[in-house]
Amino acid sequence: MTPESTSPGPTNPEPAVTLSGAQLSRGGRTLWSGLDLAVRPGEFVAVLGPNGSGKTSLLNVLLGRVPLDAGSATITGAPVRVGNPRIGYIPQQQPVDPGVPLRGVDLVGLGVDGHRWGVGLRHRSRRDARIAAAIAQVGAERFASTRLGSLSGGEQQRLRVAQALAGDPALLLCDEPLLSLDLANQQLVANLIERRRREHDTAVLFVTHEINPILPLVDRVLYLVDGRFRIGPPEQVMTSTVLSELYHTDVDVLRVRGRLIVVGTGDAVDALGSVGGHHPGPEQR
Numbered sequence: 483m484t485p486e487s488t489s490p491g492p493t494n495p496e497p498a499v500t501l502s503g504a505q506l507s508r509g510g511r512t513l514w515s516g517l518d519l520a521v522r523p524g525e526f527v528a529v530l531g532p533n534g535s536g537k538t539s540l541l542n543v544l545l546g547r548v549p550l551d552a553g554s555a556t557i558t559g560a561p562v563r564v565g566n567p568r569i570g571y572i573p574q575q576q577p578v579d580p581g582v583p584l585r586g587v588d589l590v591g592l593g594v595d596g597h598r599w600g601v602g603l604r605h606r607s608r609r610d611a612r613i614a615a616a617i618a619q620v621g622a623e624r625f626a627s628t629r630l631g632s633l634s635g636g637e638q639q640r641l642r643v644a645q646a647l648a649g650d651p652a653l654l655l656c657d658e659p660l661l662s663l664d665l666a667n668q669q670l671v672a673n674l675i676e677r678r679r680r681e682h683d684t685a686v687l688f689v690t691h692e693i694n695p696i697l698p699l700v701d702r703v704l705y706l707v708d709g710r711f712r713i714g715p716p717e718q719v720m721t722s723t724v725l726s727e728l729y730h731t732d733v734d735v736l737r738v739r740g741r742l743i744v745v746g747t748g749d750a751v752d753a754l755g756s757v758g759g760h761h762p763g764p765e766q767r
């Protein structure tokens with residue numbers, strides 16, 4: 483597959499992300515190779531795959547933290563680099579020690595001037611206004627001045643979203659942002675990301691093990707398995723045929739009340755881990 487977009491223009495804008503012939507090996511293993519992908523502005527791409535398939539490593543490549551072994555990667559037309567202000571990043575949730583003196587408002591502040599360490603915005607009032615706007619965007623005014631370690635996982639995650647949005651990103655990289663959130667907070671965080679995408683044409687690369695909470699939002703899926711991958715709309719990739727090919731074993735994909743249930747057999751049960759929503763939901767338990 484080759485990146486779909488050619489020369490940028492009003493009807494063919496610069497892709498938010500391009501990967502061309504991208505290859506990455508870690509620990510002596512090729513995670514993926516020959517990866518071609520162009521993500522257009524405003525596109526929502528879910529990145530799925532079992533543990534260790536290279537999803538987080540892909541985000542690290544786009545963040546400029548890990549070099550490709552072959553091929554190239556660009557962000558809004560420019561080569562990847564560390565500290566790219568066009569990128570908003572929501573990392574995997576880490577527990578925050580209650581003793582850490584960082585407040586929500588400080589975390590969001592890093593999103594405003596994090597790419598300009600030691601310089602900051604010229605006018606403090608403008609910086610404060612941007613922080614306040616980002617906090618308001620996620621409805622976190624009530625707890626923004628509280629220490630992060632004293633906040634619930636859902637409250638912390640809202641502030642991480644605010645931090646990622648504060649820099650006005652063209653691309654949002656989200657690493658399992660719904661992990662360990664209850665259903666209401668999953669919905670809330672997914673809606674915040676979706677609103678950003680819709681209102682600002684921000685492209686979204688969303689790493690997840692559970693596609694169901696975001697299924698209505700997803701334009702395309704990038705599914706990585708043991709060095710193999712498929713890219714396409716969910717209805718073309720999340721099928722028994724495609725997943726059986728990727729896993730080299732029988733995998734059934736069922737649609738139950740708008741949810742995708744992935745059922746593997748033999749090794750696939752282990753290989754699938756928590757992939758793609760095969761967990762029994764409350765209604766199946």
Ligand SMILES: Nc1ncnc2c1ncn2[C@@H]1O[C@H](COP(=O)(O)OP(=O)(O)OP(=O)(O)O)[C@@H](O)[C@H]1O
Nearest residue numbers: 508509511513531532533534535536537538539540
């Ligand atoms: N710095 C590193 N050095 C060596 N190997 C690494 C490094 N970082 C990651 N890896 C290996 O690369 C592989 C892919 O890791 P990665 O974190 O990208 O997977 P993932 O698909 O995000 O997994 P998970 O679903 O468990 O988060 C793993 O086998 C991991 O051990």
